[in-house]
Amino acid sequence: MVTKNQIKLVTSLQQKKYRTKHKLFVVEGKKSVRELLEAGCKVFGLFSDKPQEVHDFPNVEAVSASDMKQMSSQSSPSGILGVFHIPESEKIVTKDWVVALDSVRDPGNLGTIIRLCDWFGIEHLLCSLDTVDCYNPKVLQATMGSIARVNVVYTDLQEHLKNSGAPIYGAFMDGDVVYGKKLPEAGILVMGNEANGISKEIEALVSERIAIPQFGPETAESLNVATATAILLNEVRRD
Template sequence: MISKTRIKLIKSLNLKKYRKSYGLFVAEGVVNVSDFLKSGLEPEYFYITDKGLEKFDNKLLPENTAKVSSKDMERITLLKNPSEVLSVFPLPENKNFDIKNINDYVLMLDDIKDPGNLGTIIRTADWFGIDKIICSNETVDAFNPKVVQATMGSLSRVNVFYDDIVNILHDSGNIEVYGAFLDGTDIKEVDKPGKGVIIIGSEAHGISKNVEPFVTKKITIPRFKNSKTGAESLNASVATSIICYEFRR
């Protein structure tokens, strides 16, 4: 049995303001929870069902493991479908991002609002070895349970920063700043010096007007020339993924 106070605490972590005030977030599912444990995070609370125990690497089980029923799991889950393992972890501190000393490509997200998109972007960045993502303060919180779910464990490996991106870009100096637009240079043609900032705009509005002046290279994923087709744009996480692929190709 999980106490009512505990259930209330966990449920509150669905909201950013409670995650901030308690300094905690929730990860669910075998892959996500295992990956955070492997990264060295120590769980504040850790709940697992019998079924979860069958799938979970026993060597990873923390000291404070609590075995619970599926019914209890239904009471604490923040997802549509309860998982077999749920862990409450301390929220990593938001570190400062130092744009001057980057030595690889980094992603910068200009108000990505959809949790599924952010989660997918973090997962894709991890696949392509991009380990820093700078999010505007208006971007959806990376520790939102739906984002955590969509990252499939990658949030434990990719560093996600939140900041005023215009302030950061003020210090970009000679660093190349790529921005995804519908009318830029073909991504396969553009110079790729091995480091730089790649800005992805929001789902609804693209790159904001106050961010655009910092872009040094506008880039585009070319649409296939075929009169029958007419998609106006690509989904934000798809566009990010294709750009990451091409920059690592």
């Protein structure tokens, strides 16, 4: 039987300060929980109000539907909820491409970008300190389990780029068209804030400004940052 303290703990993990305090995060849904288990993420606890549907998951604690409703961040709980320990970040290695995010605030965008990194084999995602928390429930929902395979590091982005020694490519509306450009085997791709793009401080460190050309009438102001990341990573891997 789940206790009131367990429910209180799980509910508190919807807030970043408690995730940081307890070094725990919550994932919901069979696919996402399974992906984290298979990736070897350390489990704190698994809870389900439909244990008959998740009989192949280890050590699942059965809870009532009303308890699951309290613990879940979803309006319609998926039936299984996993609490995992936040892993230690690995050191960033620039022997391949790294994606860096400058103040990306939307959880859906970050979740999609993590999923894109997984798809395109990008092992490391570098985030400025004011980028949305990757363990935010909405981010985790959008990653579809890819959070288990991408090393997400929060750091002073300006300081890191200064000392990286790698070529730094920034996405700008007025950059050089990326199509046909010979890209190196390794580098850092910087993507900017949804409203303001790359900040002036980070822009000063960019060695090459690249852009995705617009073919339609100039009515769309810009591409969504996650969509732009997908197009640019495709070009990175095409070479």
